[in-house]
Amino acid sequence: MRKFKVTFLPDGKDIEVEENTTLMQAAGKAGVYVNTICGGKGVCGKCRVQVINGKAKADKHAIALLTKEEIDDSYVLACQTRVQDNLEVVIPPESRLEAEQILLTDSFVSEAASVESAHFEPLVQKLYMELQEPSNEDNIADSDRIIRELKRKTKYNAYERSLGCLRELGSKLRNSGWKVTATIARQNNGWKILEIDTGDTNDNNYGLAIDVGTTTVVAQLLHLQSGKVIGGEGTHNLQSNYGEDVITRIAFACGKEQGLQELHKSIVKNINDLITSLTDKHGIDRKDITAIVAAGNTTMSHFLLGLMPCSIRLAPYVPTTHSFPQIKAKEIDIDIYPEGILETLPDVASYVGGDIVSGVLACGIAEKPEIKVLIDIGTNGEIAL
Ligand code: FES
Structure with a gap:
């Protein structure tokens, strides 16, 4: 299968795609947004783009949605045009989505913001531990030694071990002087040890x-x-x-x-x-x-x-x-x-x-005695009572 390079302007993003890939698919792969209201069925005419270099021909169906001037100016419908050459393609402003800004509130992005500690129990946690070396009186297995310490340090009792965390566990413990960090993840009703790192990596989480x-x-x-x-x-x-x-x-x-x-x-x-x-x-x-x-x-x-x-x-x-x-x-x-x-x-x-489920969890209305309503006015609207 032959491959061609498609460059999208004005971003200057390019992508190599196989012959006969549509311009719409190529744009998606390149991370370039094109207005495609009908999902590529060739009926909305919103995905107009201009091919300024290379050969690309709009098919009959697509031509019906373009004016004669547009066809003369090498406009095509991105969803109905297949790549058969190296191309330079201009996405005109009316076919782009990026002109719109995504607004994030200050509290959403602020470094000063934090999650209320009473509700904060992350899915993955790290715990630094300094273990006692094994002795004749205390000769339990290395992984049991870690689980014993985890039970001491947390309120959790059930721990599984991943195979990955057991590999090289013995040498990690001995080379680190028995100072390690356990990474644990909440799963079903218990916790699983994902990895043991040497030293204190608590902060890198x-x-x-x-x-x-x-x-x-x-x-x-x-x-x-x-x-x-x-x-x-x-x-x-x-x-x-x-x-x-x-x-x-x-x-x-x-x-x-x-x-x-x-x-x-x-x-x-x-x-x-x-x-x-x-x-x-x-x-x-x-x-x-x-x-x-x-x-x-x-x-x-x-x-x-x-x-x-x-x-x-x-x-x-x-x-x-x-x-x-x-x-x-x-x-x-x-x-x-x-x-x-x-x-x-x-x-x-x-x-x-799950989006409105997360909203209900985050604002805590399910735990309040009063009757409250949460309305998610997104592209799809949902209401929780
Ligand atoms: S996406 Fe509707 S015509 Fe191309």
Whole structure:
């Protein structure tokens, strides 16, 4: 299969794609946003772009949506034009989404903000410990010695061990003079030891809270030992290149070969880009991010984990699942701490997602005696009473 380079202007972002990839798909891969209201069906005419270098021909169907002047000026519909040459493509202002700003409040991004300590029990925690060396009187196994100390230091009683944390455990303990840091993650009703590091790495523990919105994706970076907010970033959901609303995107995922994969990869790219931006800005190693908690509507959560959402749009509107397994972030190619955890908040119904669940949890209305209402006015609206 031949490959061609497509350069998108004015960003100057380029990408190498296989022959016959649509310009819409190429834009998504390059991280360039194009207005695609109909999800690439070729009926809205909103994805006009101008090819200023290289050959690209609009097909008959697409020509019907363009004026003669536009055709003479080499305008094409990005969703109906396939790459068959090295191209330079201008995205005109009316076809772009980036002109809109994503507004984040000061308290969301402020380094002075912090999570209320009474409610702060991070998904992944680090505990530094100085252990007693084994002796004839105290000759329990190395991993049992660590669990005994963890039980002393925490209120938790059930600890599992990952195979990874047992590898080289003996040499780590002895080489460090029995001074190590345990990284533990909450799982089901207990905790799992993810890794043992030599020395005190307590401070290198960060987490991300991510709102996977239909239109925007917003991430907040927190220091998990202190609960302090380090910063926040937002970006447009790259899936907008496949349709503006969830129904159009479900149709794309379920109607096109590799459609689900493309939507899944788009949101993973969004998240990896946000991590790069946040860690660069705040001078943090992305490998020190040990946990991500993501919330989105039911369809967005399915796309994030690569689950088929087809039946969500068809009566009786059944999703694959309402609750999502805790996974290692690397299982879906999110680049953080190798043992880092991704937890996706459960949804309530096909159109009542984990985003409003997170809102209910965060503002605590479920624990209040009075009757209260929470309204999420997003691309998809939800109300909790
Ligand atoms: S015509 Fe609607 S996205 Fe291209």
